[in-house]
Amino acid sequence: MRAQRLRTGLKGWGGVGAMAFACSLAVLFACLLPVLRSHGTGGETGAGGHGVTRGGQARAAQECAEPEKQTLAPSDADGPTIDEIQNRQGEKRKLIVGVDQNSYRWGYRDPNSGGDAELEGFDIDLAHRIAQDVLGDPDAVQFKAIPTNQREPAIENGRVDMVVRTMTINCARLEKVAFSAPYFRTGQQLLAPKSSAITGYDGTLAGKKICTAAGSTALSTLEQDREDGRLAADTDLGTTVPNQLDCLVRLQLGEVDAVVTDGALAASQAAQDPTVQLKGDAFTTEYYGVAMKKDADDLVRRVNHVLREWRADESGGWQDSYDAWLKPTMGDDAAKSEPPAPEYLRTS
Template sequence: MAGACALTAVAVLLPLAHGTGAPGGRPAQHAVQEAPAVAPALPGADTCPDPEASLRPNGADGAAIQRIKAAGKLVAGVDQNSYRWGYRDPATGQLTGFDIDLVRAIAQDVLGDPDAVIYRAIPTSERIPALKEGRVDIVVRTMTINCERLEEVAFSTAYFEAGQQVLAPRNTSITGYDTSLKGRRICTAAGSTAEAALVKQSYGSVPVSVPNQLDCLVRLQLGQVDGIVTDNALAAGQAAQDPSVMLVGTPFTREYYGVAMNKEATDLVRRVNKVLEGYRAGGGSSAWTASYNRHLNADLRGAGATAPAPKYRD
């Protein structure tokens, strides 16, 4: 409980003010005011071919890249409450995590400075509106690529593979994403793929929706819900915060995280894919493997894990 409260008590990042921005993901006023086998995805979860296929990498400067360079900052929508992914390190007060490392790599490539970033904390349900309204340039926030989201935003190639799974107290009688959920209060984050999965197949559970994933963990600790459905990669971090909870059953989807961007910012999509090409293969301290070992390996116990291979559509 103390670990979760420590994360929720930190001051928020720069506020995510609402407003209409310029095309390509740039805010109109860019001011500083601010691991079991994985089952197939749920039937009907994706209806478009190869949703993980993205634009081929290119380092050319288009309109979106030029706006970012003119502003001198990359505006990134992130989480600050997901342990190991995007959170405030209580020892240093600095934002850190696997997703944050990737943001820094993108800023380094585009602006020549990994610290040239304005971080904006956004809840799960605000990720797409923030991009469409131009309040952020990119969202790097454990965001699953799927067909429904591709109708509204663009994605990079996949940078991580995860799956939906159930997190519950260690003394639970819940056995997984199955009929043992009947009558149980099951928490998901609003706008998440977990919420969509529970709508399609609830197994008689009582869905509880909250703005952010960590809110589910707090409710579970307070006894207000009986279980959580979320990405197993996120759940592993939550279990590391609170050893009284555990993952149960097996993952029932296969999902891929991508960097989300405004659909009009095609040059930025290609540039991020160029960054990811080097990030996957790099051997330095900022490379994918080094970041995985630094942030995720201890909880996921997946030594030797690698990034998903990229897929391209043109």
């Protein structure tokens, strides 16, 4: 957590006594500073406020290295969490998965597909694959549409068994939920009108209004960069929305100048609206993972088992899903979106 700076004023002091007192204060400050940095102060531990959230993120970042590797080794064994899912009766015997229904080609309802316009997309394919492994039926899934800022709470309060929703693995989230190994690589990128003078994540954002989803890695990254001086101090980050697609609507209405989100999602939004385009390259590297309850070790291992098979499957696997859903918006080269070979550093 950020330590508050102690300030001492010695105005009006004179002579040797004042000098000695000043030196004593300096020594005392040097001794106390590590404690202050480690434990924080009363101003940072109070209820509510943005500083509490950012302080927690900073602490989590210090305690977590390579978050995409903080997961359990694969296993196809059952366990208490899987038993509970498998013991559901009748129509309730389904895997409950939190997804998006507004992310084009990830999790969305195609109005032109006819029938009931069922959910489809890259994330939806993965959810079906997990249901097949856990319950023996790819259609034994109950999808629940979860806003961006409700993904962790939906898992923590048991509304869903897991979230498969373009969810970036990071240290702050690992404080609340468990993640699978990565299943997709992306990075934060800028979306703006083609006619805009914005050229990318650079000085052209000075004085501009940027939209992000509440609770997203885009928002936390921009806030930190603005505080650290990597983003212009007058960049307006005040526009946040529950669902990321709402940012595209704000952009179309002229209420904001740009949107920052994962490049994979931004590419899909650019495909939906030919008047906008990606500006500049991705300025972070991030990985999507399947999120589950922190104590659902057997389910985490099972999902990692599914992911290993899905990536290796040359017929109906990861590559086929990429070709079917993402190739039209992200291009032929899937290699840049493939996550690295998984590592399983978490042991319990």
